[in-house]
Amino acid sequence: MDARAELTIYYKTHDGRMKTLSKRIEFLLSQRKKLEKWVGEYGEATLIAWIDRELGDSRRLEQWVDGTKVVARGPVLHVVSGNTEHAAFQSVFRAILIGCESWVKIPSEGLMEFEVWAADLDFLEVKRELPDAWKAPEVAVIYGGAEALSFFRDWLAPRTRLIEHGPKISAAFIFEDREGLETELAEDIMRYGQRGCLSVQTIYFKGDEEKFCQKLAHALEARRPKITATVSEAGGIRNARELVRFRNANGADLKLWESPEAVDWTVVLDREETLLKPGLSGGFVRVIPMPEELDRESLGAEIDFLSTAVVEPLASSNELEEIAPSRICSPGEAQEPGILWHPDGEMPLAGLVRWRDLG
């Protein structure tokens, strides 16, 4: 029996709207094979514990507990960008768990794997276009760039609660080199074309930076599949490389490694400044000697947009307490935050419910 037929039987034997938490969890468990790639491993106990943590008690979704109860907000409009499919899967996963009705606006060019999965779910409305009927959801969870956020602030009804996930950057903080590290970092950089908020754009490195850059360059060259840069990314990379060459020729302490006759990857060793900056995508990474102090002064104002900090060894995480990134992980794990994380430092389930009080 194929997956579609299995789902049809599932809906015939279950209430498609999945009004109870147990039914929703049962459904999510039935989807584990397809979803764990995007949300990480999960089981019933994990999901219950997650709700307990954010709502105090998972029973509140269905009954009064200590004088309070919660109601799933809805409809929830999920606006997801095209750079990675994680956001779409994770955002909708949370809404299903809480019991929110969901509308999903995917990019006009599509979101292949998500669309294939969602095609069988009659309780999800997924569209590439943006109908006027979607102007007044109770909540809108928006992933996208500054322009997209600005558009939806204007377009949506004033009563809609906005949960915005704007552009973010991620960086690695390497306090000790080790064998195989460069391969794991290559994955953190290159997966999804380096277009995601969780993609590493900058590496702060303690040790022999030049030797590390050479190893990283080899790892980036060896990694498959290659990134297919967009025309815009390729242009930006070409310009950035020439700018490095120009500065270098005029005395700046920079060094460049680049994919030959292509824009697949670029490593710039930058001993001129320690500021964190938005990256170019397309496999372009800056390596910066580790500053004495990791703080706002050395890393600059963009630190407010730091999403994930990849740290090696993980035991050195306390060195980052001054900048307090919202997520810390080991090399090779940047792109797999798992469903229980707090995107942009927020409790994602809490934003999907409305509280009621007795007395």
Add this chain to the structure above:
Amino acid sequence: MTLKETLLKWMRGGEGDFAEAALEVFRFQFSENPAYRNYCEAVKATPDSVSDWHDIPAVPTDVFKLSGTALRTFPKDQVKGYFLTSGTTREVKGKHEFRDLDLYQASVLGAWRVLGLPKLKEPWFFSQCAADAPHSSLVRMFEMLDREGRWLIDAEGYIGVFAPEGPVAVLGTSIALVQACERMDVISLAEGSWIFETGGSKGLGRSFSPEQVRQRLSGSLGVPESKILNEYGMTELFSQFYKWGHEISHKGPPWTGIRVIDVFSGKPAKQGQPGYLEIVDLANLDTVSAIRTQDFAIAMGEREFILLGRDPAAVARGCSRGVDDILQNA
């Protein structure tokens, strides 16, 4: 005769050979502009190895943003002024220093002549005057075209009264003109009137395609789209390219050349293929002639191209931003 005098003579109506002059300008800049020479040596392109103007190394416009790196062929004590690229206060601005504006003026007026652009009669500038915007290359260009025109935007960004009589020329940035049109009644300018618009139309929450800009201006001012002239220029260049509303490509004067670069290979794009636009502008004698823009284009000839638009990854910028900033604050 010095190289500058030769170029001035050409721009003022004399004869010139672009391919030959471009190589001579390259030799001069290689010799007199140390920062550019260092770069050329790094990419192994020197006067000994470059024998075709297509191979003259181009610098990205971001090079003009580098503080501490002088991009000029003359010493600091000869700097008489500078133009700045527009942008918000947070953005680093590009700086184009000059010791005089002889070549700028000769190129502006020369292009106007050789491209057969109309004489400015009764011009209305939807712009500040040079005294209020001393670092705007566009405003200075307007002044070169006609000092006596009416300047409609004051130092604080307020738009004055537009009361044209008879055929007029209306000049301004795309955003300034569109905003002005939105604030006034629809009118129909007298036959023979025409519009000059320039600059990106993206930034500060407003975004119009070039077609939308033309339609809005045509609809608001009653001027046919074929009488709307689009200028392509930038602070980093002293020469400009022009296209009327009914045309598809921008054309430049004979002392400019263009190349289109395939962004994936870094090599010249095949015929008809899009890529980054590079411009070799001999009016830039005192800085660097070969500039790589962040605009996509398709080459149509040695100084003619179809402009596809600004790279979306580049920071929103363009002349419109300077005026747009002012109008937003007003």
